[in-house]
Amino acid sequence: MIVTTTKGDMDDSLLDKREGSIDTSNESTNWVEYWHEGELVHRSVNMVLKRSVFAQGETQQI
């Protein structure tokens, strides 16, 4: 697989792949990193937002 990196497109066989994830009440995040000779050359993040913004509408008693 070809990976876009800071050094141009590279075959993933030349790269060290690292993946991680975190799941909180706010988000679920997955990331993938590719390293080449100890240098981070690609990092992508996919994040699922769980928490919305919320406004409460109220009416005042007359």
Place this chain on the structure above:
Amino acid sequence: MANTQAMCTSFKGELLVGHHNFGTGVTRGSTAADTFKAALYLASATVNASTTAFSATNEVSGTGYTSGGVTVTFGTAPSTSGTTAFVTPSASIAFSSVTLSTAFDAVLIYNSTQSNKAVSVHTFGSQTVTAGTFTLTMPVSDASTGLIRLA
């Protein structure tokens, strides 16, 4: 039967589509939906409920990122369920082929049709991106998890 004081659910939904105007000075050019955009902000920024409009101050910068961010797709009209009105982007918000080396932890959704007026701020764990893509996948659009909710 009894009368019950309430803010009408229909009103909440109609706020999301611009039916009501209690003030002056707002002119809508057409009946078309406005264009909304999403911009990323550095972890050192201060975007919050007091933010009134998009600003490039403390916005992220880097290869492949255009100031102002990307267009947000609201392909599904706002809806109501129970007493809650809600709307959620119908597609993920993606910043593709970017390098954002300084940590960012917030996205501002704003109305680029209406003078870049702010809509909402969503925060998350700090991230960086290197020659990659940052994708924000939207929650289920309903009264409990819709991205923007009026209840």
